[in-house]
Amino acid sequence: MTLRPEVSVHNATDGERVGATLMPKVFSAPLRLDLVRMAHTNMSKNRRQAYAVSKMSGYQTSARSWGTGRAMARVPRVKGGGTHRAGQAAYANFCRAGGMYAPTRVWRRWHRKVNLKEKRQALASALAATAVVPVVMSRGHRIEALREVPMVVDDAIEQINKTKDAVKLLETIGLGAELKRIDKVTGRARDGRKKRLNLLKLAPAGALGRLCVWSKSAFEALDDYIKMMPTKLLKNADLSALIESTPVQAALRAPREGTPKATRKSGCSKEVLKFVQESLRSEGLINTKVKAKKTKEEMKRCKANSKAFYKNIIEAISTKPLT
Structure with missing residues (x-):
C-alpha cells in the first residue's frame, strides 16, 4: 500500500x-x-461453458459376452466376423473405444457465488x-x-x-x-x-x-x-512492541514472588482419599499421632546398635560349628 x-x-x-x-x-x-x-x-x-460427453459414447455397437469356458474375459465382445473389429471387447471403460468411467455431465456445479x-x-x-x-x-x-x-x-x-x-x-x-x-x-x-x-x-x-x-x-x-474501504483491525502489528510499551507495562500488576509452583498429583481423587483416611482413623487402624523427628543422639545410638548387631551376626557365621 x-x-x-x-x-x-x-x-x-x-x-x-x-x-x-x-x-x-x-x-x-x-x-x-x-x-x-x-x-x-x-x-x-x-465464465466457463458447460460441456459433457455424449451418453452414447462407447456404446454405439452391438456386443455381448461370450460367457465362461473359453479361457477369455467375460467382457462383452463385438458380434460378427470377417473384420478386425469382430470379437474385440467393448462397452467397458478399460476397452479400446469403450465407455468412459464417470462420464462428464452438464449439471456439474460450474459457477461459484x-x-x-x-x-x-x-x-x-x-x-x-x-x-x-x-x-x-x-x-x-x-x-x-x-x-x-x-x-x-x-x-x-x-x-x-x-x-x-x-x-x-x-x-x-x-x-x-x-x-x-x-x-x-x-x-x-x-x-x-x-x-x-x-x-x-x-x-x-x-x-x-x-x-x-x-x-x-x-x-x-x-x-x-470504490466506496467501501477495507481497514486493518490492528494499526500496529508489532505485538512485542505493544506489550513492552510504557502504557501497557504501567497498567500491568507486578508479578508475584515466592509463590510455590503448583504440582498436579496423578491417581485417585483427593475427596476419595480423604474419605478412606477418615474411615480408617475412626476404626483405629491408623495412628492419628504424628511421629516426632529423631534427634541426632538417637540417630547415632540406632546406628551403633545396627553396627553391633551386624558384627555379632558375622562372628556367629564365621565360628566353627560345635562337635
Whole structure:
C-alpha cells in the first residue's frame, strides 16, 4: 500500500510533469493476496461453458459376452466376423473405444457465488498493489525508466485512436523496455482501455502488481467508484512492541514472588482419599499421632546398635560349628 499524499500528472506529449493530484484512499488498502486469489479463482469459474460427453459414447455397437469356458474375459465382445473389429471387447471403460468411467455431465456445479464485499476488498487490494514498485517488478514488468508509479497522464491520452500514437506515448513516459518485453509474448493485440475495473484484469492469474497507466480523470474518480474501504483491525502489528510499551507495562500488576509452583498429583481423587483416611482413623487402624523427628543422639545410638548387631551376626557365621 502507498501512503503518499500526491501523485504527479505527466504530459501526454513529452512526458514532463504538468501538475499533481491527490492520491486516492484505495491505494492505502492492505495487500491481501489470499483474498485476491480466492476471489479470482471463483470469478474465473463463472465464465466457463458447460460441456459433457455424449451418453452414447462407447456404446454405439452391438456386443455381448461370450460367457465362461473359453479361457477369455467375460467382457462383452463385438458380434460378427470377417473384420478386425469382430470379437474385440467393448462397452467397458478399460476397452479400446469403450465407455468412459464417470462420464462428464452438464449439471456439474460450474459457477461459484462470490460475496459482494469480498469482491470489493479484493479489487481494492489489487488496485493498491499497482502502486507498489517491488510488487509490480515482481511480475516481470520493466519499469526502470518509468518516472513514477502509479503513472498518471493528463486527459489527452483518452483522445488517442491510433496504435502508433499509443506506442509513442508509452515510449515517451519510459515504457520502451516494457514494450520490447511484451513483444516477445505471443498473443493477439487488443484494446486495453477499460470503462469498468475488473479483478480478472487487475490481478491476472491471481497475482498482484499489474502495471497500469491512468488518465487524470479516471485516477481522480477512484474514490467515487470504490466506496467501501477495507481497514486493518490492528494499526500496529508489532505485538512485542505493544506489550513492552510504557502504557501497557504501567497498567500491568507486578508479578508475584515466592509463590510455590503448583504440582498436579496423578491417581485417585483427593475427596476419595480423604474419605478412606477418615474411615480408617475412626476404626483405629491408623495412628492419628504424628511421629516426632529423631534427634541426632538417637540417630547415632540406632546406628551403633545396627553396627553391633551386624558384627555379632558375622562372628556367629564365621565360628566353627560345635562337635
